[in-house]
Amino acid sequence: MALTYTAIATVTVGSGGAADIQFTSIPGTYTDLLVKVSARSTDANWQGMYMRLNGATTNYTSRYLDGTGSSVGSGTITTTGLYVSTIGGTNTTSSTFTNTEIYIPNYASSNNKSSSADGSAENNATAAYLNLIANLWSNTAAITSITLYSAAGNIAQYSTATLYGIKNS
Numbered sequence: 001m002a003l004t005y006t007a008i009a010t011v012t013v014g015s016g017g018a019a020d021i022q023f024t025s026i027p028g029t030y031t032d033l034l035v036k037v038s039a040r041s042t043d044a045n046w047q048g049m050y051m052r053l054n055g056a057t058t059n060y061t062s063r064y065l066d067g068t069g070s071s072v073g074s075g076t077i078t079t080t081g082l083y084v085s086t087i088g089g090t091n092t093t094s095s096t097f098t099n100t101e102i103y104i105p106n107y108a109s110s111n112n113k114s115s116s117a118d119g120s121a122e123n124n125a126t127a128a129y130l131n132l133i134a135n136l137w138s139n140t141a142a143i144t145s146i147t148l149y150s151a152a153g154n155i156a157q158y159s160t161a162t163l164y165g166i167k168n169s
Contacts (some may be wrong), residue, residue, distance in 0.1 A: 001019075001070050003166055003167070003168060004130050004166070004167045004168075005034065005043075005164045005165075005166055006030070006164060006165045006166075006167070007162055007163070007164055008023070008026065008027070008163045008164060008165050009023055009162070009163050010105050010160065010161070010162040010163075011023070011160065011162075012053040012158065012159070012160045013039075013150060013156065013157055013159040013160070014073075014157060014159065015157055016153035016154075016157065017042045017153075017155055017156050017157055017159075018154055018155050018159075019149065019154055019155070020147050020149040021039075021147070021148040021149075021155060021159070021161045022145065022146070022147045022148075022153065023035075023145060023146045023147075023161075023163045024144070024145045025144065025145070026107075026143060026144050026145060026146065026163070026165075027165070028050060028107075028108040028142050029106040029162040029165065029167075030108075030165030030166055030167050031102060031105070031106065031166055031167055031168055032103065032105045032106065032107065032165075032166040033103075033104040033105055033107045033143070033146075033163065033164065033166065034101065034102070034104070034163075034164040034166055035051075035100075035102040035104075035146065035148075035161060035162070035163050035164070036099075036100075036101055036102070036161065036162050036164070037049070037084075037098075037099070037100040037101075037102070037148065037159070037160070037161040038097040038098070038099050038100075038160050038161075039084070039085075039087050039097055039098055039100070039148075039150075039155055039156070039159035039160075039161070040087055040088050040089065040092075040096075040097050040098065040155070040156035040158075040159055041087050041088065041089045041090075041148065041150040041152065041153045041154070041155065041156060042089070042090065042150075042153040042154045042155070042156050043089045043090070043153025044089050044090050044091045044126070044153075045089045045091060045152070046086050046087070046088060046089060046092070046121065047086070047087055047089055047150045047151045047152050048083055048086060048087075048130065048149055048150075048154060049083075049085045049086070049087045049098070049100065049119075049148060049149070049151070049155075050079070050080075050081030050082060050083055050084060050113075050148070050149055050150075050151060051081055051082045051084045051086050051102065051117075051135075051147065051148050052080070052081045052082075052146070052147040053082070053113065053139070053143050053145070053146060053147075053150070054139075054141055054143060054144055054145050055145060055147070056137070056139060057080040057081070057139040059137060059139050060077065060078060060079060060080065060081055060135070060136075060137055060138075061076065061077070061078050061083050061135070061136045061138070062077040062078075062079075062082050062083035062133055062134070062135050062136075063075075063076050063123075063133065063134045063135075064076075064077065064083060064131060064132065064133045064134075065131070065132045065133075066086065066129055066130060066131045066132075067129070067130045068127055068129055069126055069128045069129075069130065070082070070127070071125055074148060076156060081147075081149065082115065082117075082135040082137065083117075083133055083135070084100055084102050084117040084119065084133060084135070084148070085098055085100040085105070085117060085119030085121065085129075085133075086098065086119060086121045086131055086133050087100075087119075087121060087150060088121050088122075088123060089153065092121075092123045092125070092127075093122070093123050093124040095127065095159075096122050096123060096124070097158075097159065098119055098120065098121040098122070098129075099119065099120050100117060100118070100119035100120075100131075101117065101118055101119075102115055102116070102117045103115060103116050103117075104143065107142065107143040108142040108143070109140075109141060109142070110142075111138045112134050112136060112137065112138050112139060112140060113136070113137040113139060113143060114134070114135065114137075115134075115135040115136075115137075116132075116133065116134055116135065117131065117132075117133040117135065118131060118132050118133070119131040119133075122155060148161060148162065
């Protein structure tokens with residue numbers, strides 16, 4: 001069975017950065033969603049990038065594995081959004097963006113919503129991040145909006161995100 005990917009929307013952050021990247025009015029006509037992100041933070045340090053669904057700020061759980069170039073880690077995060085990646089800030093190599101892919105299966109079903117994310121935050125220094133993340137939003141509502149944001153600072157100019165709808169055809 002072939003999968004068909006359809007670009008629903010692309011957002012490119014303009015001058016000065018933006019508090020978040022939003023996809024709204026997501027149609028329920030696909031089986032799965034995929035978000036591809038290339039982002040930096042305007043904060044000086046490495047930051048977590050998070051995702052909110054339908055504007056909700058509760059019932060999120062993230063389990064992660066990460067590597068930094070010199071150490072590894074794992075853990076659980078329960079906060080006001082799903083953890084999807086680590087993004088570089090102004091103290092990291094300029095013009096280098098973190099690449100992240102977020103997969104959301106069965107987004108329109110009446111079940112709790114799971115997702116997975118993997119990110120690669122590069123840097124021309126000893127520190128860099130690789131993330132693998134499993135997420136759960138304990139809510140049965142169909143996903144109609146997605147908001148991506150940095151834990152500190154804004155999302156930097158030239159950051160981009162594209163939302164794809166996936167259908168079995």
